[in-house]
Amino acid sequence: MTEKGGFPAARTVLQQCLQARLQVKPADEQSEAxxxxxxxxxxxxxxxxxxxxxxxxxxxxxxxxxxxxxxxxSGKLVSVLELPGSLxxxxxxxxxxxAKGRGMQYHNNTGKEDGLRLYSxxxxxxxxxxxAAAASVGRAEVTVxxxxxxxxxxxxxxxxxxxxxxxxx
Numbered sequence: 715m716t717e718k719g720g721f722p723a724a725r726t727v728l729q730q731c732l733q734a735r736l737q738v739k740p741a742d743e744q745s746e747a748x749x750x751x752x753x754x755x756x757x758x759x760x761x762x763x764x765x766x767x768x769x770x771x772x773x774x775x776x777x778x779x780x781x782x783x784x785x786x787x788s789g790k791l792v793s794v795l796e797l798p799g800s801l802x803x804x805x806x807x808x809x810x811x812x813a814k815g816r817g818m819q820y821h822n823n824t825g826k827e828d829g830l831r832l833y834s835x836x837x838x839x840x841x842x843x844x845x846a847a848a849a850s851v852g853r854a855e856v857t858v859x860x861x862x863x864x865x866x867x868x869x870x871x872x873x874x875x876x877x878x879x880x881x882x883x
Contacts, residue, residue: 721822722882723766724774724832725809727759729871729878730784734802736861737868750859755799756784757871758840761809762824762832771832774883775839779847783879795847801840803860804869805833830863 734757739748758778782791784799794801807829811818824832841858848856861867 721763721765723763723770724883725761725763726774726778726881726883727806727809727878728778728781728783728881729757729759729873730875731755731757731802731871731873733872735870736802736804736859738862738865750802750861752800752802752857752859753855754784755797755801755856756794757802757804757869759804759806759809760833760836761806762829763810763822764824766824766828766832768832768835770883771836771839775836775843777883778881779840779843781879781881783877785874785877795843798844798848798851798856800856801844801858803833803837803840803858804867805829805861805863826864833863 731752731754733751733753735749735751737747737749741747779795780793782793782796784792784794784797786792786797807820807823808818810820810823812822823829837858837860844856844858
């Protein structure tokens with residue numbers, strides 16, 4: 715699922731979870747650290763590359779949210795929308811890294827302004843899809859949470875198995 719030219723426009727990593735907690739603001743002298751948390755659902759780490767556009771986002775969201783990667787109570791694999799489950803979206807620029815010598819370089823990542831714009835639009839589309847699916851089955855406790863673009867964040871993740879998937883668009 716890569717864009718023209720063979721190089722992807724975005725890279726994601728998906729992880730089902732029983733619970734996830736992400737620090738979105740570190741503690742400072744005036745305030746304590748701030749966190750977002752979800753219960754059962756999926757964590758999506760996302761990185762956008764140079765050349766990524768908003769045209770890509772609907773296809774990404776549809777593909778990611780409809781993949782059958784979550785284990786239902788019966789043991790059957792279902793999508794996060796079918797579960798229905800919550801979603802935690804984490805910006806992860808390091809997914810765009812390439813090894814050079816003993817270090818990593820991130821020259822293919824999109825610029826900060828474009829990355830923030832794409833990340834915000836990606837979140838909005840995910841929220842719309844997850845909330846529509848939850849409303850159709852009457853699950854008000856389903857949520858979409860997200861990290862803060864451009865900040866280092868601390869993640870605590872409880873899973874029912876390392877069932878991690880990489881997808882490129």
